[in-house]
Amino acid sequence: MAEAPGVKAVVEEFLACQREMYAGGDLAAVEELLAEDVVWHVPGTSPIAGDYRGREAVTGYFRLRRELAGGAIRVAKGGEAHHEEALVQLADGRATLGGREVVWRTAGAYRVADGRVAEAWLIPLDQEHFDRVWGATRPAPFVYIQRVRPQECAASTMLGHPRLLEFLEAAFIECWRERYGSLDASLGPDRRLTVAAVNVRYLAPVHSDAELRIEVALDRITQRSIQVHYDAFVADTRVAEAGSRYVCLDTQAGEPASLPDGIDDD
Numbered sequence: 001m002a003e004a005p006g007v008k009a010v011v012e013e014f015l016a017c018q019r020e021m022y023a024g025g026d027l028a029a030v031e032e033l034l035a036e037d038v039v040w041h042v043p044g045t046s047p048i049a050g051d052y053r054g055r056e057a058v059t060g061y062f063r064l065r066r067e068l069a070g071g072a073i074r075v076a077k078g079g080e081a082h083h084e085e086a087l088v089q090l091a092d093g094r095a096t097l098g099g100r101e102v103v104w105r106t107a108g109a110y111r112v113a114d115g116r117v118a119e120a121w122l123i124p125l126d127q128e129h130f131d132r133v134w135g136a137t138r139p140a141p142f143v144y145i146q147r148v149r150p151q152e153c154a155a156s157t158m159l160g161h162p163r164l165l166e167f168l169e170a171a172f173i174e175c176w177r178e179r180y181g182s183l184d185a186s187l188g189p190d191r192r193l194t195v196a197a198v199n200v201r202y203l204a205p206v207h208s209d210a211e212l213r214i215e216v217a218l219d220r221i222t223q224r225s226i227q228v229h230y231d232a233f234v235a236d237t238r239v240a241e242a243g244s245r246y247v248c249l250d251t252q253a254g255e256p257a258s259l260p261d262g263i264d265d266d
Helices: 007-022 028-032 055-068 127-135 161-180 183-187
Strands: 034-042 050-053 074-082 086-097 100-113 116-124 142-147 191-202 211-221 225-234 237-250
Touching: 007 028, 007 055, 007 074, 007 086, 007 100, 007 116, 028 034, 028 055, 034 055, 050 055, 100 127, 116 127, 142 161, 161 183, 161 191, 161 211, 161 225, 161 237, 183 191
Parallel strands: 034 116
Antiparallel strands: 034 050, 074 086, 086 100, 100 116, 142 211, 191 237, 211 225, 225 237
């Protein structure tokens, strides 16, 4: 494979600094090797999943991972390959997540531009395991319970997709109410929330008259958006997993707006 002057050196220096940072070291050396408009892609449904855009957001993601791991993540370098603009490297991670010592393996693909890391893709080799171990870092969820009525079911037998989405939104609203008060009062007259994206994975059918328990976690709150995770159960059976992203808009203009002060991740 053709040697690309600088690419291998840039990424390997960045990864070495990142390993030191995850072990408790300083973030400044890592930040220096990131492009201003860097983009970081993390797939899945865990609390750290998402697309992070810009140096501030990406370094915030690094801090979040380290914080969720109790201040230390150990990363062991694996094999790698590179070409003119990018490098791919395997790595094994180890940390205490949710009170348990866990390990995972990922491939990281890094694109370099002008001597800095410009874009990266984190690719877990076992996505379900990765989501599970990082999902264990979520705090106790808000619980919303709803009895499924016959009129909410397709052909009066099973809960359909549109109705489940309504239940998820109701669960989010009640979770928000417990944490911040009513939407109208907490956002004020000049802001509103709208759903920008939603993804649902169905695991089992939900029948009429079932008691649906929805566990809600506000995974990430940024200046203008909220990432929400849901797990839905009937008794002890997990029937659905979902994620939604709400964005804050100016009520009059319909343009993105900042969330009010006091609404954050604490």
